[in-house]
Amino acid sequence: MGIVGAGPAGIYAADLLTKDDTLTASGTPLSIDIMDKLPSPYGLVRYGVAPDHPRIKQIQGALHKVLDKPQIRFLGNVEYGVDLKLEDLRRHYDTVIFATGSDRDRPLDIPGVDLPGSHGAADFVFWYDSHPDVPQQWQVDGTSVAVLGAGNVAVDVARILAKNADDLLETDITDNVHEGLRSKRITDVHVFARRGIAQAKFTPMELRELDKQPGVEVIVYPEDFDLDDASMAAIEGSNHVKTNVKVLQNWAIRDPRGEPRRLHLHFLHRPVEILGTDRVTGLRTERMELTGDGGVRGTGEFIDHDVQAVYRAIGYLGSPVADLPFDEDRGVIPNDGGRVLDLDEQPIPGVYATGWIKRGPVGLIGHTKGDALETIGNLVADRDSFPPAADPDPESFVRLLRERGVPFTTWEGWQRLESHEEELGREHGRKRVKVLSRADMTRICRGEDG
The missing domain is CATH 3.50.50.60 (FAD/NAD(P)-binding domain)
Structure with missing residues (x-):
């Protein structure tokens, strides 16, 4: 399964997927890729919460535990609509969940x-x-x-x-x-x-x-x-x-x-x-x-x-998502309980939405848990109708990124960047200082020399 967006909405959806007995007991190993256009995970928690709100930022600890699960793979610095199209995701994943949030x-x-x-x-x-x-x-x-x-x-x-x-x-x-x-x-x-x-x-x-x-x-x-x-x-x-x-x-x-x-x-x-x-x-x-x-x-x-x-x-409003219908007035992907709808208002098999791109920017970060519960409930109910992926091998998707020259980051790379930011913080008597540029974030995540 593929999830586009590594903020709270996407991570909560991944967590629910790993806990669903009908999916984990199917005999087929559950594999979830969470991809994000940023080199780092956490979305709104990292880049939407004021810096003087450490209590809210502590939610990163819970999100970290989810991304640390063996069934889940994080792929950062991968921009849907630029590096990948919907047909690419459909080729490699039985289902795709969009959790791209509201960013304007x-x-x-x-x-x-x-x-x-x-x-x-x-x-x-x-x-x-x-x-x-x-x-x-x-x-x-x-x-x-x-x-x-x-x-x-x-x-x-x-x-x-x-x-x-x-x-x-x-x-x-x-x-x-x-x-x-x-x-x-x-x-x-x-x-x-x-x-x-x-x-x-x-x-x-x-x-x-x-x-x-x-x-x-x-x-x-x-x-x-x-x-x-x-x-x-x-x-x-x-x-x-x-x-x-x-x-x-x-x-x-x-x-x-x-x-x-x-x-x-x-x-x-x-x-x-x-x-x-x-x-x-x-x-x-x-x-x-x-x-x-x-x-x-x-x-x-x-x-x-x-x-x-x-x-x-x-x-806030969500931004249009490539290859999918979009409700510009509400800033959301048209959907019914998370099932993404086509122009005829019919569900697109195997394509879902969760979080603010599904319902608009309403509620606090924790409210996305209940939102994800609805989407994943409908996804599980639809599981027998999923169009099978033509090339579901997890390594095949990584090869595609490499062939296209995408300098993607990984969970291990993010932990390297996290340690680097914590070291910068210690130098200034603080818990962390963020790395500012995308190029430096990517370089540190990938272990490349500056």
Whole structure:
């Protein structure tokens, strides 16, 4: 079996496959290849989680145990759609699971969105997480900046923008990220949410962390506290929502602390225009009001905010996957319970999807476990209908990569890179420091001289 994508979704799917009795008892040895376009595994955990979230990054330990299983082979630096086509995978695997995730920003259709100083959150996150395929430099402009969105990515971006760069030196950030953040002059970060406090999507843990940064004061505005019937129902029905609302209420009524940097949380503000001619000079929002049923509507009152940069964190989208239909509006592969559908909405035999490319970027990393359970359940139910691979020999697939000149990496190579990064970390008194460039990552994984 082949899995495209070595993030949590793909790894959880592989883990479930190794535990299914009907597959392991078939008499045929179970063999799973997990391939990824990056030289390293772990996807979102390595390149989508803020560096100052070590507790979330600890999930790598559980993912490591899965990839260490003898039935599973990791093949990194292999890009589907460039190095391989679907027909290649179908030739070598009875089934193929796509777990390619969501890697681009959802568009925001307002005037000024393309001005210099208007940034997608994905680009910024990939930069501060030292993704090897993005530019290494980022100019953090302005003294006052806006972050649009009310999810975990928005508060991550806001926290990194407000934080003292030196407070990140205990993490795995690279020197270029530290220098880029150290040069910033930001005193005020404004987070704008279109809906009310009871509709915010961030988790209580993410919210509380905003207030634990030395030198940063979180400011919440009492006039943004409007609770309608739907809001009260949400509070009564969810401890998550109840905790968020309580935390925000406490922040709104406390006395100012006078910290040198401020992080402002604004609710019921809809961005309508990014202001400026040659670059961002402000943000215009419309004051919203709750409608009683969980929705909001505009009031016609517009407010201009003096900001010099805007970071859009309104959601991610998956990217089109070669040789498969794609739902551009939702950013997913069309599927029914993980069974990939063709243009006539019929299942494509032996082709499946899991994770965010299946259902969209909803939920936390752990939610992909349940998602994988559905996909693998349907895969197992379909097992007797799999079209057999013409060339299932595991070594045959590796020969194909070599013939095409693909400098692929392996699980053993990743462990070599991991040890190298840990050694770099020890030199700086840290647990790890990431290797920045794809070329260096690949060279170290492959044991090649620099």
